[in-house]
Amino acid sequence: DAKTTQPTSMDCAEGRAANLPCNHSTISGNEYVYWYRQIHSQGPQYIIHGLKNNETNEMASLIITEDRKSSTLILPHATLRDTAVYYCIVLENYGQNFVFGPGTRLSVLP
Amino acid sequence: GAVVSQHPSWVICKSGTSVKIECRSLDFQATTMFWYRQFPKQSLMLMATSNEGSKATYEQGVEKDKFLINHASLTLSTLTVTSAHPEDSSFYICSATSDSSYGYTFGSGTRLTVV
8 A cells, every 4th residue: 555645626827936844753764756748649757856855856846744644746847748746755775665655746827 | 867768669560470669778788677557648667676696586467478577688678568468559668777877767758569
């Protein structure tokens, strides 16, 4: 079973920041938080991951709360091409099963 | 960055025939590969995990004799759907990881339609 909970769907206006929350209240100390997204009929695409500290890359920022029980993925300037299902996943080690929950369906509106 | 190539991207086959799907890691050695199945408007469901040179580990409810997985090298895993039926029609996705990678790289998926 997935160890995370996410809202089923969200809308965001084009050009605005999209903030996608994820709850992972049972996360253990060695587990990372990963974010992937899946555009329709494609394989999942890696976005970002983190352990404790906030992370930023060219795609997004990841904000992890101090108690690590929740996190937020931020797309700073959403475009129509960011419309996708976003998955938040917690995982400890390479080689472990990568279990997907239902994710959040983000719709970026013009 | 790490790239995983999946082939074919789509296939149509007749009931009773077998279909092979290939998953290749192009620029890294994949010690572990995963196979997923995704039905319309649903999330990815893990079917099996395979490590190079050993038998695949199947998830509960997945028939190992129907979904044959071979991971003969560090860059190639294959999934063969044997005696396909219309209910096997789905989107099949592979992913790969290595000990030195920081995550899991996914293939582009294969849409299988059994008629």
